[in-house]
Amino acid sequence: xxxxATRHAVTSAGRAGAGDGTGSVDLRSVRKSFxxxxxxxxxxxxxxxxxxxxxxxxxxxxxxxxxxxxxxxEQPDSGEVLISGAAVQHLPPHKRDVNxxxxxxxxxxxxxxxxNIAYGLRQRRGIDRAEIRSRVSEALxxxxxxxxxxRKPNRLSGGQQxxxxxxxxxxxxxxxxxxxxxxxxxxxxxxxxxxxxxxxLQNRLGTTFVFVTHDQEEALSMSDRVAVMLNGRIEQIADPxxxxxxxxxxxxxxxxxxxNFFDGTVADGGxxxxxxxxxxxxxxxxxxxxxxxxxxxVAVRPEAVAVTEAAPTEPDGSANALPGTVAAVSLLGDxxxxxxxxxxxxxxxxxxxxxxxxxxxxxxxxxxxWAPSDVHVFPAEATPRAPIGSAK
Amino acid sequence: xxxxxxxxxxxxRAAPSxxxxxxxxxxxxxxxxxxxxxxxxxxxxxxPGLYQTHANDVLTxxxxxxxxxxxxxxSFAGTLRIGLAGxxxxxxxxxxxxxxxxVKVRPHRRFVVLALVLVPFWTNFxxxxxxxxxxxxxxxxxxHAMQSLGLIDTPFSMLFTRGAVLLGVVYNYLPMMILPLYxxxxxxxxxLREASKDLGANRWRTALQVTLPLARPGIxxxxxxxxxxxxxxxxxxxxxxxxxxxMVGQLVASQFQQAQNWALGSAMAVVLIVVIALTIxxxxxAGAACTWLLTHRRRxxxxxxxxxxxx
Ligand SMILES: Nc1ncnc2c1ncn2[C@@H]1O[C@H](COP(=O)(O)OP(=O)(O)OP(=O)(O)O)[C@@H](O)[C@H]1O
Ligand SMILES: [Mg+2]
Numbered sequence: 053x054x055x056x057a058t059r060h061a062v063t064s065a066g067r068a069g070a071g072d073g074t075g076s077v078d079l080r081s082v083r084k085s086f087x088x089x090x091x092x093x094x095x096x097x098x099x100x101x102x103x104x105x106x107x108x109x110x111x112x113x114x115x116x117x118x119x120x121x122x123x124x125x126e127q128p129d130s131g132e133v134l135i136s137g138a139a140v141q142h143l144p145p146h147k148r149d150v151n152x153x154x155x156x157x158x159x160x161x162x163x164x165x166x167x168n169i170a171y172g173l174r175q176r177r178g179i180d181r182a183e184i185r186s187r188v189s190e191a192l193x194x195x196x197x198x199x200x201x202x203r204k205p206n207r208l209s210g211g212q213q214x215x216x217x218x219x220x221x222x223x224x225x226x227x228x229x230x231x232x233x234x235x236x237x238x239x240x241x242x243x244x245x246x247x248x249x250x251x252x253l254q255n256r257l258g259t260t261f262v263f264v265t266h267d268q269e270e271a272l273s274m275s276d277r278v279a280v281m282l283n284g285r286i287e288q289i290a291d292p293x294x295x296x297x298x299x300x301x302x303x304x305x306x307x308x309x310x311x312n313f314f315d316g317t318v319a320d321g322g323x324x325x326x327x328x329x330x331x332x333x334x335x336x337x338x339x340x341x342x343x344x345x346x347x348x349x350v351a352v353r354p355e356a357v358a359v360t361e362a363a364p365t366e367p368d369g370s371a372n373a374l375p376g377t378v379a380a381v382s383l384l385g386d387x388x389x390x391x392x393x394x395x396x397x398x399x400x401x402x403x404x405x406x407x408x409x410x411x412x413x414x415x416x417x418x419x420x421x422w423a424p425s426d427v428h429v430f431p432a433e434a435t436p437r438a439p440i441g442s443a444k
Numbered sequence: 445x446x447x448x449x450x451x452x453x454x455x456x457r458a459a460p461s462x463x464x465x466x467x468x469x470x471x472x473x474x475x476x477x478x479x480x481x482x483x484x485x486x487x488x489x490x491x492p493g494l495y496q497t498h499a500n501d502v503l504t505x506x507x508x509x510x511x512x513x514x515x516x517x518x519s520f521a522g523t524l525r526i527g528l529a530g531x532x533x534x535x536x537x538x539x540x541x542x543x544x545x546x547v548k549v550r551p552h553r554r555f556v557v558l559a560l561v562l563v564p565f566w567t568n569f570x571x572x573x574x575x576x577x578x579x580x581x582x583x584x585x586x587x588h589a590m591q592s593l594g595l596i597d598t599p600f601s602m603l604f605t606r607g608a609v610l611l612g613v614v615y616n617y618l619p620m621m622i623l624p625l626y627x628x629x630x631x632x633x634x635x636l637r638e639a640s641k642d643l644g645a646n647r648w649r650t651a652l653q654v655t656l657p658l659a660r661p662g663i664x665x666x667x668x669x670x671x672x673x674x675x676x677x678x679x680x681x682x683x684x685x686x687x688x689x690x691m692v693g694q695l696v697a698s699q700f701q702q703a704q705n706w707a708l709g710s711a712m713a714v715v716l717i718v719v720i721a722l723t724i725x726x727x728x729x730a731g732a733a734c735t736w737l738l739t740h741r742r743r744x745x746x747x748x749x750x751x752x753x754x755x
Contacts, residue, residue, distance in 0.1 A: 123638075123642060124641075124642075125638055125641075144641065144646075145638070145641040145642050146641045146642070146643075146644045146645055146646050150642075151642055151643065152638075152639070152642045154635055154638070154639060156633075156635055158633070158635040158636050158638065158639035159639075160636060160639070160640075160654060161636075161658070162657050162658055164746070166746040166749050166750075167742065167743075167746060170742070170745070170746060171640070171643050171645075171653075172643035172644050174742070175643060175644035175645045175649065176644060181745045184745060184746075185745055185746060185749070188746060188749065189749045192749060198749065198750060199750055200750070201746070201749040201750035202749075202750045220643070221642075221643075224643065224644070
């Protein structure tokens with residue numbers, strides 16, 4: 053179903069590479085508060101024409117609010133909102149060249165699917181009936197809903213409603229499409245299919261997509277760039293690979309995928325970090341502001357942790373290694389996940405390819421180790437603003 | 445056999461639906477069909493003598509001929525005019541108000557406003573109406589206010605005018621319009637209005653194309669709740685309109701009470717019921733026809749896409 057979604061030619065002029073900035077989005081020092089509570093603070097965000105950008109963050113971090121300021125449903129308290137290079141913060145929603153796919157779909161229940169899709173075109177002047185008809189049927193075709201053109205939305209499944217909502221927005225050929233958790237209401241299988249479809253559609257149309265989600269896998273798999281938000285700020289904005297491999301803050305490191313965190317202090321001029329029960333060697337020394345033993349937080353990905361059966365002769369607590377006991381083993385598809393209780397009290401998560409090693413039993417004595425290049429170091433604050441250095 | 449396995453719930457559901465609707469049917473029979481049937485029956489009879497109210501020994505349509513005399517028809521036309529104008533006014537005032545209440549007012553303030561709408565209901569209908577008599581009389585507040593504003597220089601009476609009647613009607617029936625409208629508008633999901641604006645419709649087009657069509661059941665309920673009682677009400681009109689407020693309800697009542705002619709009164713009542721029903725049907729038909737005509741072109745525009753016929 054996903055491949056045929058893009059089979060039909062769609063005559064929307066590719067916006068990508070238009071060169072005149074059509075389809076770009078810029079937020080400049082945007083701030084928004086509700087009743088004294090600041091929800092979005094000093095947000096700077098630039099989206100390139102034709103880009104698929106995800107806003108990713110935990111519940112309540114201000115993703116929807118940011119999107120609503122782009123759509124025009126909320127006015128920023130200060131700052132500028134630019135769409136295709138023009139300031140729009142004072143324009144009402146109906147005058148902005150953006151369309152929204154709502155989380156609840158918000159299909160008009162008193163109109164048929166075709167009439168829902170025609171709605172946006174009918175609000176404009178200068179589109180004749182034949183063109184409305186051909187664009188509606190083209191849009192229906194694009195989301196493979198032609199058969200359902202005459203149905204009312206309440207007689208469609210969730211996935212079908214989602215497609216109609218998408219077609220209703222895209223038929224207007226907006227410069228920017230805003231999507232607020234459009235797949236959240238779908239079950240897992242359907243959601244994964246729709247992710248692929250949506251991405252292919254975006255590639256084909258070249259429309260800028262600003263996609264809100266709190267599902268990190270979704271964001272990583274679909275986006276050109278991911279903006280990770282926390283408490284109304286952007287923690288990091290980068291391509292999925294960078295966000296995953298080189299998280300800018302401890303929060304991003306923990307939010308994207310899973311991490312083993314250790315709290316420790318810097319020693320030996322920044323080359324080594326002392327943690328409970330061992331030391332962590334770094335590939336590159338960290339630079340700490342001031343002198344002395346700075347408190348830091350060390351992160352190691354579960355898939356970077358190697359689990360080996362402990363040889364009785366080996367000394368405990370060598371660098372980048374912690375001895376411990378396997379507490380649980382579970383099979384996650386192609387990988388085995390171990391939960392290891394380290395002797396020093398840490399709880400470690402390790403993921404190893406299923407075929408690579410023999411399966412260790414619960415209660416086995418093991419040694420968890422990792423390479424210096426897999427270690428990330430962050431300042432110790434709960435939500436650091438910027439890393440003091442990263443062992444790349 | 446098979447019913448044994450279905451359990452009590454299924455058995456309950458399988459019970460003949462007539463059984464479950466019996467109480468409602470009995471209610472309707474007792475309080476609606478019986479009285480209306482009786483009135484219809486009386487209307488076919490006559491008043492046999494000075495001290496008797498009705499008799500059905502001879503069945504005749506003469507009472508209808510009598511009822512449709514000049515006085516009745518004049519008064520009937522007046523009643524219908526007040527009924528239609530009053531209902532239209534209530535809609536014209538109630539719709540923007542209910543829209544404002546459901547859409548613009550913050551949720552926690554809505555109940556305060558709704559309570560204020562309902563405050564007049566806490567006083568007796570007659571007392572409120574007589575209160576207006578005081579306000580509108582030549583020595584009353586309205587006249588004084590207009591004099592002190594320099595709009596008029598001699599005492600002026602609003603009382604016993606058609607305007608006074610309409611004022612009283614709107615005042616007494618407006619809440620009956622606002623409540624169903626508010627409920628209907630409140631149920632229209634705010635994200636639908638946002639979707640409409642997002643798709644390029646300004647607020648007027650959004651109201652016309654999304655909000656109002658979805659609130660149609662509430663509009664119909666409001667119109668019925670105002671129009672039907674209003675057509676039978678004669679107190680408001682009598683108190684504020686005097687001789688000009690001669691409503692048909694008053695004629696019916698006087699046949700039953702003063703003239704003791706139940707047969708004639710019943711005939712008038714039947715005519716009233718029929719005319720109310722016809723007015724409602726005509727309005728509904730006109731509404732449906734308008735909707736059909738307005739959406740006809742758009743439906744044609746998109747017809748047959750599902751079958752894949754060419755544009
Ligand atoms: N209209 C409003 N009035 C008051 N507070 C609001 C309003 N809209 C949002 N908020 C608050 O702003 C904060 C951010 O809300 P927002 O809807 O942007 O979060 P979100 O990132 O979209 O979260 P979620 O993933 O749960 O949808 C929340 O704490 C919310 O309570
Ligand atoms: Mg949200």
